[in-house]
Amino acid sequence: MSTWHYDLESAVRETAPGRWATRLSAAWNIGANPNGGYAAASTLRALCQVAGQPDPVSVTTHYLRPGLGDRPGEILTELVKPGRRVSTAAGRLIQDGKERLRMLAAFADLSAEGASSHPEQSLPPPRLPPPDRCRARITLDQGIDLPIASRLDVRIDPAFAEPGAAGRAEIAGWVRFADGRPPDSAALVLFADAFPPSPYGLLGQVGWVPTLELTVHVRRRPAAGWIAARFRSRDLADGTMVEDGELWDEAGNLVARSRQLALLLGG
Amino acid sequence: MSTWHYDLESAVRETAPGRWATRLSAAWNIGANPNGGYAAASTLRALCQVAGQPDPVSVTTHYLRPGLGDRPGEILTELVKPGRRVSTAAGRLIQDGKERLRMLAAFADLSAEGASSHPEQSLPPPRLPPPDRCRARITLDQGIDLPIASRLDVRIDPAFAEPGAAGRAEIAGWVRFADGRPPDSAALVLFADAFPPSPYGLLGQVGWVPTLELTVHVRRRPAAGWIAARFRSRDLADGTMVEDGELWDEAGNLVARSRQLALLLGG
Numbered sequence: 435m436s437t438w439h440y441d442l443e444s445a446v447r448e449t450a451p452g453r454w455a456t457r458l459s460a461a462w463n464i465g466a467n468p469n470g471g472y473a474a475a476s477t478l479r480a481l482c483q484v485a486g487q488p489d490p491v492s493v494t495t496h497y498l499r500p501g502l503g504d505r506p507g508e509i510l511t512e513l514v515k516p517g518r519r520v521s522t523a524a525g526r527l528i529q530d531g532k533e534r535l536r537m538l539a540a541f542a543d544l545s546a547e548g549a550s551s552h553p554e555q556s557l558p559p560p561r562l563p564p565p566d567r568c569r570a571r572i573t574l575d576q577g578i579d580l581p582i583a584s585r586l587d588v589r590i591d592p593a594f595a596e597p598g599a600a601g602r603a604e605i606a607g608w609v610r611f612a613d614g615r616p617p618d619s620a621a622l623v624l625f626a627d628a629f630p631p632s633p634y635g636l637l638g639q640v641g642w643v644p645t646l647e648l649t650v651h652v653r654r655r656p657a658a659g660w661i662a663a664r665f666r667s668r669d670l671a672d673g674t675m676v677e678d679g680e681l682w683d684e685a686g687n688l689v690a691r692s693r694q695l696a697l698l699l700g701g
Numbered sequence: 702m703s704t705w706h707y708d709l710e711s712a713v714r715e716t717a718p719g720r721w722a723t724r725l726s727a728a729w730n731i732g733a734n735p736n737g738g739y740a741a742a743s744t745l746r747a748l749c750q751v752a753g754q755p756d757p758v759s760v761t762t763h764y765l766r767p768g769l770g771d772r773p774g775e776i777l778t779e780l781v782k783p784g785r786r787v788s789t790a791a792g793r794l795i796q797d798g799k800e801r802l803r804m805l806a807a808f809a810d811l812s813a814e815g816a817s818s819h820p821e822q823s824l825p826p827p828r829l830p831p832p833d834r835c836r837a838r839i840t841l842d843q844g845i846d847l848p849i850a851s852r853l854d855v856r857i858d859p860a861f862a863e864p865g866a867a868g869r870a871e872i873a874g875w876v877r878f879a880d881g882r883p884p885d886s887a888a889l890v891l892f893a894d895a896f897p898p899s900p901y902g903l904l905g906q907v908g909w910v911p912t913l914e915l916t917v918h919v920r921r922r923p924a925a926g927w928i929a930a931r932f933r934s935r936d937l938a939d940g941t942m943v944e945d946g947e948l949w950d951e952a953g954n955l956v957a958r959s960r961q962l963a964l965l966l967g968g
Contacts, residue, residue: 653936
């Protein structure tokens with residue numbers, strides 16, 4: 435059995451067809467509740483088993499209510515459509531009798547993908563200082579407790595580390611598991627929700643920015659090492675934001691993209 | 702009762718709690734099957750009623766099998782979570798006993814949104830020639846029949862009208878209903894899937910590019926008139942593509958954004 439924190443703390447056990455037991459840890463909290471990416475991790479793990487394909491390629495999570503740390507949860511899963519190339523599954527996480535999140539996701543085998551006859555990647559990785567010259571997320575003046583720092587090592591490009599100093603709704607940096615677990619395709623879904631909200635670079639402390647919906651597309655399996663990431667909101671208005679993210683591995687390959695709709699409560 | 706094609710041909714009738722009858726028209730076909738945006742329109746309409754909010758703000762559709770034109774369909778709906786500000790609903794469209802698509806969507810009231818205290822829109826509309834100097838989509842050399850041209854008036858910027866000539870996976874132009882129906886928030890979800898696939902500008906004829914999953918975020922209700930749109934794939938590899946879209950109304954406001962994961966069968 436794995437001894438990595440992530441695997442232990444997102445473990446699932448099927449108790450009946452389509453029903454799974456899990457337990458959310460409070461070690462991944464941001465403020466008083468589990469980080470959204472982490473709250474979704476056990477549901478994603480169950481769906482991946484249901485789908486019978488190794489890699490999530492499109493994961494949409496609707497956050498209905500905050501998850502509860504250090505509390506058990508039940509996951510209900512449905513195989514929507516099995517497929518030779520792509521399989522689709524749906525799931526929901528219930529804690530204390532209330533649905534916390536709903537997920538709809540497609541899975542495939544990214545190891546089977548060959549070289550493309552039409553490669554185009556016009557999203558090169560950002561030029562970031564090396565991780566040891568970036569700022570640990572926990573040192574930023576975010577106005578919120580970050581127990582999650584015990585689990586994820588997030589380093590922020592100094593250009594985005596001071597509240598409001600970047601002058602735009604953007605943040606960039608590096609992420610890896612704090613205990614050295616190598617990244618995989620499912621971990622990218624978690625990493626896509628691991629950075630301070632991009633409006634921090636424009637507005638400074640924005641407190642809790644609740645995600646309504648997050649969609650992550652995994653494009654390639656990541657190489658071992660750090661993941662570089664950049665998040666931008668170019669559409670920040672009327673109390674909501676749409677934030678786009680891109681993630682690259684150390685080999686410089688684009689490994690995932692994300693987009694989330696979130697509420698700006700202070701906006 | 703409305704006499705607009707779109708409303709008639711995406712009409713739904715609740716036959717029992719959570720069960721709706723609909724019928725897809727073949728007038729929206731691309732090749733032999735209904736356009737994906739249109740195939741999803743009746744399900745979106747049912748979910749909007751279930752949610753009790755007027756505007757879709759986040760709509761994710763997983764396309765499981767092609768829809769069937771000129772055939773009845775049944776829609777099964779679930780109110781996932783009602784909310785004062787945002788309500789979430791899920792639905793599926795069944796034809797001939799098989800699920801065609803699965804949708805998970807959030808709804809809100811965009812008429813209630815006020816001016817933002819932190820407006821930022823760094824996605825200005827593209828500079829397009831006026832519609833009468835663009836090319837009707839049906840005149841493009843796409844290698845596929847377009848019955849949908851009877852329903853949607855799509856005009857392509859001449860810079861992107863010749864197969865492969867743009868040198869990049871991008872397409873831009875204008876869209877409106879062919880019969881003059883004004884656009885609304887739900888129509889933007891349809892319009893986000895109404896253009897030739899963006900790889901046309903790079904690769905030329907790409908035939909049918911089946912959408913696996915499409916997510917549309919509606920940001921504002923559109924003003925009357927044409928909708929300007931731009932679609933780009935900056936991540937085209939290994940037989941799949943992620944295509945981003947932005948839609949603006951004639952007032953120059955960003956009204957919706959889209960992202961889809963699709964298969965490049967010829968890639």
